[in-house]
Amino acid sequence: MNPHTFHDLPALRRAVRRICEAHRLPSRTGGRLVLSVAEVAGAALSAGGPVRLETAEQTAPGGSTLLAVTLHAAPAPAPPSPAHLPLPGLATSDGAVAWHLPLGGTQEAPPAAAARGAVPLQGRVREAETAEVYEAQLAALEGDLAAALSRVDTLTTELHRLKDELAETNSGVLALYVQLEERDEQLRRAHGQILRELEDALRPAPITVDGLEFAVHYEPADTDAPTGGDFYDWLRLPDGTVHITVVDALGHGVRSTRSALNVTHAVRTLALEGHPLESIVAHTHDILAPFDPEIMATVLLARIHPGTGELRLANGSHPPALLLRADGTSEYLEVRGRGIGFPLPGSESVREATLHEGDLLMLYTDGLTESRRDPIEGEARLVKSARAHARRPVDEIPGAVAEDMHTVILHSDDTLALAVRRAAPGTGTHAGG
Template sequence: MSPHTFHTLPSLRHAVRGICRAHCLPSPNGARLVLSVSRLATAALDAGGSVRLEAVEQPVPGGRTLLAVTLHAGRTPASPSPADLPLPGQATPDGTVAWHLPLGEAGSRGEDRPPSLAPPAPRGDAPAPGGAREAAAEGYEAEIAALEGELGAALSRVDTLSTELHRLKDELAETNSGVLALYVQLEERDEQLRRAHGQILRELEDALRPPPITVNGMDLAVHYAPADPDAPTGGDFYDWLLLPDGTVHITVVDALGHGVRSTRSALNVTHAVRTLALEGHPLESIVARTHDILAPFDPDLMATVLLARIDPETGALRLANGSHPPALVVRADGTADYLELRGRGIGFPLPGSDTVREDTLHEGDLLMLYTDGLTESRRDPIEGEARLVTSARAHARRPVEEIPGAVAKDMHTVILHPDDTLALAVRRTGKPQRGHPLAGQP
């Protein structure tokens, strides 16, 4: 559109609307442009002057196109600041104001719909009388002014809401960033607390476990691993001690459950068994008597128990079992056997060992006592027992202190059912030297 001069506000508005339609400007931008041009031109037209309007499409880098609309209205004391218009423009010292509006794909079709620069034609088939025509024009102008006032107020409200929305978005982004940072800090703190908690529990549980014993003619070692390293307490426990008659007593317990409660239950069992063993009760009666002692105090207690008595002098081995996995013996010649023995654990119906199984550990024989976490990590105890035989035979000649951990590592290459694991190894190294049958215990 080449520059065109306007002497009336209606004709100017009509031309601006035509430009907006021709270049397919979005409605909000078009309405703001009409209001801005009208406010700038009002002062000049009220003073009896004229204004010039020009609209040109300008390509910009990136393949985009801008619509440059320029109004030459001059400067008057009543002219508003271009920065305060509904659509702020760029002003020059001579009073020219320009707007640069981005066009979409539809903007290129503007040349198919050239803007009309003429004022709107009067309605009706015949021209109206002069007085009526002037009255109609005044009424039309008043109606347009009222609508523009309402539109300006609406656009102002939209601007206010847009500003508030941007502010709220910025605040929300800052809040989300702060929450995320706090969440990360809490996660790190929680991880630190978990590790510290686990370390404390490990130290407490280690303090509760029996100290090592040294027996002339026998080597002993144990390995324990919790199902959850951050919560190392569990119901797998053991006890070993030297009895007054010189035999070695070993207790292996697996109390139902995990955590501190199961640890307490396992400790109760080992303490009761130790007391009964030191009092000289027969091995075959200890499981049942332990149940009788603990049931009144802990009726929910359920635990499997395996008891072993070994004479370091002769190698005589006696076993009692309460629902526990059987002991495994690997002979010096490489053969291996499970020492099966029936019985029912503490908290089970009819608790006690059905009988006592007797065997002999010869020089070089290895005895493995364990909990089901060692053989049931793949949810198949039969397959686990077969793998345990293979692993124990493979490591039987290693130093005893290395055997339990090496066997557990073999057994846990695949873990489908995590559980607390206890593995205890005893090897008979030979007949004790005369005069030094026992080295004692701390």
């Protein structure tokens, strides 16, 4: 387009609008261009000088097409800054202001009236209206447009600020979340360490007996509880025999632990006082029931003579001990009886057997054999597992058996597995699990 010189704003505005329509610039871009040209030219025209407007299409380095609009104006007392116009421009070396606008892609179709050289204003301007009224309406609309664009700029700036603040907030929340995760992991580790220390403190002291090997594995149903309701005790009596108590108190968690400890302490006291094995279950009930009427616990008591291998068992509603012979044969040593807190508590008899060298005795709670809700099936699997691991070091046997038995868990419960193996004279071990 050849440059044109203008001496008044209305003519300049019309020329700029025609340029926007001819090149199908988006209405928002065109509106900003009209306002920016008018603002720059207004200062020069007010000072008495003319302005010159020229346009040209240029090819950008990337191959896209640009519309270059350049306004040459005489110096004014207080010219506006090109960077702060509604549509920011660039000051050229000769004092002009230039705008470079991309063409193509997102341009709007020109209104129908543009072909006839008319400017849309909520509808066609009646031909009878004078040019002055027309320009006054345009000036009013441009004022409204300027206010709207200013509001858009303000909202855009606010949106960017909010996005920045949101990004900072998200970053802070993420950092706080990471810190909380680290703190939670530290607390879990500390909690687990405390529970392990508490469990170790509740365990009976290990014993070493010539000719007998011991090992135990314990696994609570509730990982947040130190021991649950399954407990054991072992000690050497004054006559040299080994006494073993296995208890399964009703319930889970710390309350059942207290009940199990009360039972083991009472049994230990009665055993050290020399009470007959067959009477200890009933006496334990008589001691504890007045202080804890709700206590219920099953009990299995075993006495082993290390020199002869003589084994004696008393039972109060507890699963039977499993005796696995060195030759691979096995037997469940059943003893009838009722537990602590049951009607008519006590062991009805004492079962006797002999442990020979290489024989393995398994004492356990029902969490080992009833994880699939079928105790008969569980007892069959226990025989198979004990036979498979009987030749391993004794301290590995209870844990290996428990792992076999818990491949499928339909009923979660505290689990205790205790192994005693008769060894050759001159050997004896103790172990915990």
